[in-house]
Amino acid sequence: MEKKLPTIEIVEKYCKGCHICVEFCPTKVLEMKGFVVAVKNLEACIKCMQCELRCPDFAIKVTP
Amino acid sequence: MAFDYDKYIRPGKLPHIWCPGCGHGIVMKGLIRAMDSLNLKKEDTCIVSGIGCASRLPGYIDCCTLHTAHGRAAAFATGVKMAKPEMNVILCGGDGDGTAIGGNHFIHACRRNINMTYIIMNNYIYGMTGGQFSPCTPTGAKASTTPYGNPDPGFDIAKLAIGAGATFVARGTAYHAAQIDKLIAEAIQHKGFSVVEILDDCPTTYGRRNKYRSVIDMMNRLKEVAVPVKAAEKMTAEQLEGKVLTGVLHKVEKPEYTEEYAKVIQRAQAAK
Amino acid sequence: MAKKVAFLQGNEAAAHGALYAGCRFFAGYPITPSTEVAEVLSAELPKVGGKFIQMEDEIGAMAALIGASLTGSKVLTSTSGPGLSLKQENIGYACITEVPAVIVNVMRGGPSTGMPTGPSQSDVMCAKWGTHGDHPAICLVPASVQELFEETVRAFNLAEKYRTPVMIMPDEIVAHMRERIVFPEPGEIEVVDRKGPSVPPEQYKPYDTSFGDVPPLAAFGSGYKFHVTGLNKMQDGFPTTKAEIVQAEEERQVRKVEANKADIMKWEEYLCDDADVIVVAFGSTSRSARFAVNEARKNGIKAGLFRLITFWPFPEERLLELSKKVKGFITPEMNLGMCTGVVKGCIEGNAPVLGIFRVDGEPINPDQILDKMKEVK
Numbered sequence: 001m002e003k004k005l006p007t008i009e010i011v012e013k014y015c016k017g018c019h020i021c022v023e024f025c026p027t028k029v030l031e032m033k034g035f036v037v038a039v040k041n042l043e044a045c046i047k048c049m050q051c052e053l054r055c056p057d058f059a060i061k062v063t064p
Numbered sequence: 065m066a067f068d069y070d071k072y073i074r075p076g077k078l079p080h081i082w083c084p085g086c087g088h089g090i091v092m093k094g095l096i097r098a099m100d101s102l103n104l105k106k107e108d109t110c111i112v113s114g115i116g117c118a119s120r121l122p123g124y125i126d127c128c129t130l131h132t133a134h135g136r137a138a139a140f141a142t143g144v145k146m147a148k149p150e151m152n153v154i155l156c157g158g159d160g161d162g163t164a165i166g167g168n169h170f171i172h173a174c175r176r177n178i179n180m181t182y183i184i185m186n187n188y189i190y191g192m193t194g195g196q197f198s199p200c201t202p203t204g205a206k207a208s209t210t211p212y213g214n215p216d217p218g219f220d221i222a223k224l225a226i227g228a229g230a231t232f233v234a235r236g237t238a239y240h241a242a243q244i245d246k247l248i249a250e251a252i253q254h255k256g257f258s259v260v261e262i263l264d265d266c267p268t269t270y271g272r273r274n275k276y277r278s279v280i281d282m283m284n285r286l287k288e289v290a291v292p293v294k295a296a297e298k299m300t301a302e303q304l305e306g307k308v309l310t311g312v313l314h315k316v317e318k319p320e321y322t323e324e325y326a327k328v329i330q331r332a333q334a335a336k
Numbered sequence: 337m338a339k340k341v342a343f344l345q346g347n348e349a350a351a352h353g354a355l356y357a358g359c360r361f362f363a364g365y366p367i368t369p370s371t372e373v374a375e376v377l378s379a380e381l382p383k384v385g386g387k388f389i390q391m392e393d394e395i396g397a398m399a400a401l402i403g404a405s406l407t408g409s410k411v412l413t414s415t416s417g418p419g420l421s422l423k424q425e426n427i428g429y430a431c432i433t434e435v436p437a438v439i440v441n442v443m444r445g446g447p448s449t450g451m452p453t454g455p456s457q458s459d460v461m462c463a464k465w466g467t468h469g470d471h472p473a474i475c476l477v478p479a480s481v482q483e484l485f486e487e488t489v490r491a492f493n494l495a496e497k498y499r500t501p502v503m504i505m506p507d508e509i510v511a512h513m514r515e516r517i518v519f520p521e522p523g524e525i526e527v528v529d530r531k532g533p534s535v536p537p538e539q540y541k542p543y544d545t546s547f548g549d550v551p552p553l554a555a556f557g558s559g560y561k562f563h564v565t566g567l568n569k570m571q572d573g574f575p576t577t578k579a580e581i582v583q584a585e586e587e588r589q590v591r592k593v594e595a596n597k598a599d600i601m602k603w604e605e606y607l608c609d610d611a612d613v614i615v616v617a618f619g620s621t622s623r624s625a626r627f628a629v630n631e632a633r634k635n636g637i638k639a640g641l642f643r644l645i646t647f648w649p650f651p652e653e654r655l656l657e658l659s660k661k662v663k664g665f666i667t668p669e670m671n672l673g674m675c676t677g678v679v680k681g682c683i684e685g686n687a688p689v690l691g692i693f694r695v696d697g698e699p700i701n702p703d704q705i706l707d708k709m710k711e712v713k
Contacts, residue, residue, distance in 0.1 A: 009066075014078055018085035023280045052066060053241045056089030058078055061066040074563075077574075107537070107559050112403070123563055123574065128556040130406065131565035132399065133429050139396035143403025146387050147361050148557045151407070169399070172392035325387065332382035 006047050007063045012036050014059035021051035021060055072096045072106070074126045081120055083191075085279030087238025087264040091185050092121050094236075094244025094262075095154070101249050109152040112141040114166055117192045118158035118185040118264075135166025138173040138182065145180055149322035152252065153179075159186040160198035163219050167199070174228035177256040178321035183248060184221055184259065187266040195269025206273040225259040226314045232258035233314040238265055239286035240310065250312065256320050263290070263308065340519040346511040347414075349481045350440050350504065351376035353488030354412045356520070357527055359438070360386035361409040363400035365393055365419060368452045369508045370442035373414035394419040398426035398437075405435045406564065408530070408555030410492055414440040418449060420462055427501050428467035429566045431589065434543070434553070436495035436530060439503045440488070442511040443619075443670075445697055454697030455508035457619055458671035460647045463503045470586055472593035474502045474600055475648040477618040481515035486525060487645065493528035494600060498592050499550050505647070507670060509620035509699060533560060542573040543585070549592050593649060602645040603654070607633065611640030613712045614658060615666045616679055618644040621700050625668060628705035637709055644675070652682035659683035664712035668692035668700045688712070 008029070015036040022030045022037060030051060031040040037059070047064040073096075082088045099109065106127040113119035115134035122129035128151075132140040137155045145153045162170050162184050173180065189207060190196040197207035197214050200221065204213045225233045232254040234247040244262060251258035265271065265282035276282045293311040296304060344352070351373045354362075362377040374390070381388045387404070391397040397413050405411045415423060420441045430437050443459045445451030463475035474494055478487040484506050495502040531552045533540050542562045544551045551571075554560035567575035568582045576582065593600060607629060608614055617625040622643040632639035642658070644651070659665070664687050667676040676691035683689070690708050694700050 016079070016084035018279050020085060020279060020283065024283075053093075054090060056082065056086060056093075057080070058069055058073070058089065058093070063066050107561050108557060110556050123565070127561050129561075129563045130403065130556075131563070131567070132402075133425055133566055136395065136399040136426065139391065139399035140403040142389070142391070142396070143361070143363060143400030143405075144407055144556060145403075146363075146389055146400065147404035147407040147409045151557045168392050169396050172396070325382075325389075329382040329385060332379070333385075336383050 005042055006045050008039050008042065008045065008051070009061040009063070010037055010039070011059045011061070014057045016057050018056065020054050020056065024050050024054055026050065067097060069093060069096050072099060072125055074124060077124045080124055082117060083268040085265065085267045085282070086117070087187070087262070088118050088121065088185055090238045090241050091183065091244060091262050091264065092124065094241065095156070095183060095248055096125070097245035098248035098252060101245060102252055104152050104252075108150070109154065110141070110144050111154045111156065112137045112144065113155065114157045114161040116158040116161045116190065118156060119161055121156050135161050135164070136169060137161070138166060138169035141180055142173060142176070142178055145178055145322060146325070149179070154252065155180060155182040157184065158191070159184060159188065159200040159221065160190045163199045163221060163224065171224070171228035174225050174230035174257050174259070176321040177229060177231050177318050179255055179257070181248065181251045181258045181260065184261045185264045186221060186261055187264040187270060189266050189270040191266045191269050195273065208269070221261045222259070222313050229257075229318075230259045230314070231256035231316050231318050232312070234259070234312045235261045235263065235308070235310045237263040237286040237290050237310060239283045240290060243310070247312070254315065256318060339521065342517050342519065343514055344481055344517045345372060345514050346481045346484045346506055347372035347442065348376050349485040349517055350414070350488045350506070350511070351380065352519070353485040354438070354492065355380055355384065356485070356525065357410060357489040357492035358529070359410045359412045359492065360384070361401070361404040361411040362386070362388045362413065363391050363397040363404065363411070364413045364415065365391055365397045367394070367416045367419045369444055369511055370414040370416045370440060373440050377412070394422035395425060398423040401437050402426060402430050402433070402435050405437050406556050408558065410436070410496065412438045412440065414442070416442045416444050417446040417459055420459055420466065424467040428469060428471060430501040431467065431471035432469070432566055432568070433564050434499040434589065436499055437501045438488070438491045438495050439501060441503055441505045443505055443507045445695065451697045453508070455620065455699060456670050456695065457507050457621065458674065458695065459505055460671070461674050463505060464648050470590055472498070472500050472590050473648040474498070474500065474593060475646065476502070476504045477644055477647045478504070478506055479510060479619050479622045479643065481510070481513065482517050483645070484510060485517060486520075489525050489527065493526065496530040497528050497550070498596065499553055500592060507619040537561065541571045543569060543571045545571060545588065549588050549595065597649045600646060601649050601651050603651050604641070604643040604645065606641040606643065608640035608642055608658060610638055612638040612663045613666060613709050614640045614642050614662050615668065615705060616642045616644065616655070616675065617668055618647060618675070621668050621670060624700050624702045625705055628702035628709070631702060631706055632709055639709060650678050650682070655679060655682050656684060656686070659686035662687050664688045664690060666690050666692065666705060666708050666712070668705050668708075670694050670700065
């Protein structure tokens with residue numbers, strides 16, 4: 001069965017580039033692209049929601 | 065499903081003013097999840113703050129919000145709660161605002177055991193004015209006004225609250241984000257004055273002066289020092305050296321102030 | 337039915353005046369010589385379902401007062417000099433956030449602890465300039481127990497009507513003397529309630545000037561959500577640093593009182609029409625002045641009394657008018673020249689202003705005023 005990929009929405013105008021989501025993602029899905037975060041490897045996402053939970057800036061929304 | 069924070073955020077107010085990596089946003093999200101879990105009605109909820117970075121929080125949340133003078137949140141909130149006990153009253157602010165200039169109002173709100181919840185974001189520093197030491201800055205730490213290291217001993221906010229008579233005291237950290245809403249929700253449900261201290265980070269004015277290389281360094285420090293109260297029971301004094309207890313630290317039942325005043329009204333009217 | 341008559345102390349009359357006006361919340365801190373206001377309201381407010389709270393300090397009392405007022409209550413605090421100094425922080429907050437509140441300040445000697453049980457009239461400048469920044473000021477200075485009752489009612493009316501803190505400042509003599517008072521029947525003195533919103537919650541803005549210089553104020557907990565801050569704010573209540581908005585809002589806040597001076601100002605002219613010498617006085621000093629004016633008339637001196645009932649706004653225009661036909665003013669006051677300076681400032685040098693100043697804790701007696709009249713040529 002094909003794995004259903006989550007959607008990770010980055011609200012770029014809210015992101016302040018603090019690195020928290022990049023650092024605390026257990027499977028290294030995210031990376032910094034310039035000053036804001038970007039999705040690097042969506043396939044690796046385990047839908048733990050840590051990035052959404054920890055983002056201080058309301059800049060990440062994960063729909064599993 | 066992604067949590068719908070927009071339900072409680074005032075339209076057009078984001079991005080907030082806090083610096084990159086500041087934990088205040090994490091705490092605000094925790095508060096919103098707590099409000100949502102308790103289904104608090106926005107128009108019957110009043111969030112009151114003083115002055116400082118953390119005290120800017122009410123401006124973002126869509127309910128009755130009162131951004132007062134430096135240190136005075138507890139006193140303003142007491143007026144709101146006394147006059148309208150049916151309102152949910154939540155206070156928030158930083159360590160300097162709450163325990164220095166607002167220290168007197170803080171301890172007396174604890175003493176009265178008035179049914180409000182006070183969220184103190186403790187980042188060990190006055191951030192908005194550029195990083196002066198607060199009553200919670202660790203001894204020896206550098207701040208803009210302690211260039212040779214802080215000579216002052218600090219307050220333990222939780223012990224202060226317990227000593228002053230608060231009937232619910234909890235502590236969390238900005239690293240332990242998933243716990244924040246649970247602590248705040250339990251505090252709001254508690255009848256009496258509840259204090260939730262959240263250990264927070266200020267990378268901009270505290271971290272850079274105190275050998276934290278990054279936001280992540282500061283977050284990891286919060287992770288390392290925190291010990292849940294349950295786990296601490298099995299630890300030796302040596303193992304607990306330098307650690308900070310987290311979770312619900314104190315919970316007792318005592319008469320609540322607005323209920324006691326309702327009895328005053330009954331007695332006065334019976335005597336009339 | 338005969339009206340209720342009582343023999344009351346000034347402070348007690350202020351408390352009963354507050355109840356007549358509909359006050360339902362008091363927050364205060366004990367201080368001589370105003371404490372009786374708190375004592376009476378601690379007993380009377382719960383009888384009518386109101387709330388009384390003794391706070392941890394003067395600052396907290398003023399803060400709680402504003403919090404309670406924002407829930408729609410009519411609110412009162414009482415204090416005296418040192419307490420007034422501490423309250424200034426949040427008096428400024430009430431000014432910029434436009435929250436109604438009434439402050440009874442019983443004037444005792446100062447500065448600092450000064451003379452706690454001695455009378456004084458030295459807080460009148462503090463009423464206008466005590467808190468920092470530009471702001472409106474209303475200050476009432478009654479001279480009798482009956483007037484303290486009635487002016488307390490009016491203080492509430494002005495606070496609610498203009499969305500601003502109002503100070504009522506009896507000197508210690510007026511606050512502590514006992515006199516006969518006739519209680520007005522309900523409805524006999526007008527009682528003004530705050531103008532609430534006429535728009536639904538989603539359209540409400542707490543500083544919506546499309547309703548005029550005094551925008552309607554909704555109550556917390558009444559279905560309306562809004563933001564209140566001590567920062568300079570926009571019409572929707574949120575902070576701004578936009579130059580033109582800050583300028584316009586600051587000007588409006590002051591204009592609320594300045595443009596409505598005629599409604600707010602109150603004074604009494606006694607034998608002023610043909611007077612050569614006019615005594616400008618207020619509070620207990622005006623009682624000595626009235627006696628002196630009567631004595632002077634018996635001796636052929638054309639004396640009159642101009643008694644201030646509001647100190648702020650000050651009746652500058654009327655005094656300027658009178659200055660054109662008198663030989664001089666006498667300004668007796670229990671301070672070192674506060675009223676004297678204001679009178680000098682508004683009469684454009686048309687007549688001499690001779691002050692009588694006492695700060696020794698003793699009242700000014702009529703003989704002092706009569707002697708001074710002889711200096712007016």
